[in-house]
Amino acid sequence: MAEEKKKNLRTPIVCVMGHVDHGKTTLLDQIRGTAIVKGEAGAITQHIGATEVPIDVIVEKCGDKHLADKFIVPGLLFIDTPGHHAFTTLRSRGGSLADLAIVVVDINEGFKPQTIESLNILKRFKTPFIVVTNKIDRIMGWKVHKGESFLSTYKKQTPEVQVLFEQKFYDVVGRLYEQGFSADRFDRVTDFQKTLGVVPISGLTGEGIPDVLMILLGLAQRFLESSLHFDVNGPGIGTVLEVKEEKGLGTTIDVILYDGTLKKGDTVVIGRLGEPIVTKIRALFKPRELSEIRYESRFQPIPEVTAAAGIKISASDIDDALAGATLISVTPETLDEVIEKVKSEIDDVQIQTDTDGVMIKADTIGSLEAMVHEFKKAKIQIQKAEVGDVTKRDVTEASIINDPTHSVILAFSVKVNPDAQELLEETPAVKVFKNDVIYRILDEYQDFVKKQEEELEKLRSDTLTKPGQFKILPGCVFRQSKPAVVGVRILGGVVKNNTDVMLPDGTVVGTVKGLELNGKKISKATVGMEVAMAIDGVTVGRQIKEEDVLYVHIPERDSKVLEFEIFNTLTSDEKETLEKYLAIRRKEKPFWGK
Secondary structure: OHHHHHHOEOOOEEEEEEOOOOOHHHHHHHHHOOOHHHHOHHHOOOOOEEEEEEHHHHHHHHOOOOHHHHOOOOEEEEEEOOOOHHHHHHHHHHHHHOOEEEEEEEOOOOOOHHHHHHHHHHHHHOOOEEEEEEOHHHOOOOOOOOOOOHHHHHHOOOHHHHHHHHHHHHHHHHHHHHOOOOEEEHHHOOOOOOOEEEEEOOOOOOOOHHHHHHHHHHHHHHHOOOOOEOOOOOEOEEEEEEEEEEOOOEEEEEEEEEEOEEEOOOEEEEOOOOOOEEEEEEEEEEEOOOOEOOOOOOEEEEOEEEOOEEEEEEEOOOOOOOOOOEEEEEOOOOHHHHHHHHHHHHHHOOEOOOOOOEEEEEOOHHHHHHHHHHHHHOOOOEEEEEEOOEOHHHHHHHHOOOOOOOOEEEEEOOOEOHHHHHHHHHOOOOEEEEEOOHHHHHHHHHHHHHHHHHHHHHHHHHHOOOOEEEEEEEEEEEEOOOOEEEEEEEEEEEEEOOOEEEOOOOOEEEEEEEEEEOOEEOOEEEOOOEEEEEEEOOOEOOOEOOOOEEEEOOOHHHHHHHHHOOHHHOOHHHHHHHHHHHHHHHHHOOOOOO
């Protein structure tokens, strides 16, 4: 009966999530005994990888051969997702595919923004998961016992190390509570549906790894058995991981098959820009057990494969297949319906969301969705988002945008075509931010925008006429005219040299030609200061007199910027002075400066 049950169950898909460099791939390396992490640029996983771990290997890792009789699942298929927060949407795609998840947290660093995002994704998809607190071997004084269960290695630590561990561990538990999760150490959890299990491990030394595998198998068996049943005769459905050129095979695609069965000779529909690809499978390959599909060099040809599995497919006309797109096997009866379904999925991610904004180019659908998600979350406008390399047309489109912060192309893991590069050299106004790590593109772009805003603000500050108000002090007329020199008190805002001044009735009467404070020349006077002011074009006793209140004359174009663009950056006295000035101007012309 147990054997019959096993035939009807697919391998559970386990999504490994968490903050960059907290040890997700290292954890999988420990399970499969490889060193994939060393092959990643910057040790950061940039695309989804898949590793199938059969039940007998898990049993061996756990050190109990009788476990094979207790579990009916055939093993576990691990998906190693990119770790930093810029892949939120890609994780969402992974989360929607995953039956279970592991959230990896560095016990020494604790929670990071990406950790919280991982938890939010799992909440949204209601995916059962565990948390592993990694890098326990880096706790000061920790004595390593390779490959042992957590409880076994923990008992061998000194009391001082145990106290230090408990402090760090329950800091993580406390943060989980803040996120709305009741959590505890896995061995203290009686109901994993009510309490989140937290497993301390070291991905480097293998300590705690047996516990992780045992709990995942237990969760799969307890909560997923019904959802793991599938129709062996159903259509094969998968996600394209990568398009690769393989010696002797030509172009191939790596795929995670998560439902149904695929056979050699099947007709499949695959997503690409424009009309989907319709082709026949020439050959199917699976990596050897415990091999990671992106790094396997020796594949086994197979006649058919059932979900869930990481596979390689050889077929004609698949050069344009999109990484992240759906692959579905079809019959003549279902062909048209599936083509429409796959096409609509691709069309949905060719995003043109705003009339103005930046341009995004990415190498896969998942990357594109992740970029859009992160930049939208950062409240950055996006005019265009596409899969593919940066082209000459992209540069031309960016060059006609007037806003320098939008005349930008954000390129993730794609090339800049030679003709596009040529045009960029002739078009310095267009900026390209290119990186293989999305959050670095976001950081670099935000730094660029900040610098642009600072430069613009400085330019405005230097050229804009700011609001100013002053009063001519009694008994402080030092010269009546050519120019008149009077003592004044600045009542609000700022008064600079070479600015025109205006009476309360709106008449412009003269120009400030000099300012002195305690006998020293100054370029500007601010609120509260009492200074000597030279005013050209007026005569004291005619246009102006003692105790008159005058205003700096602000040109209409400057008043618009002050009122509608940078009002919140003004000081309180500048705001008050500007409002008084505008009231004077709008007494006779209600729409002045609007």
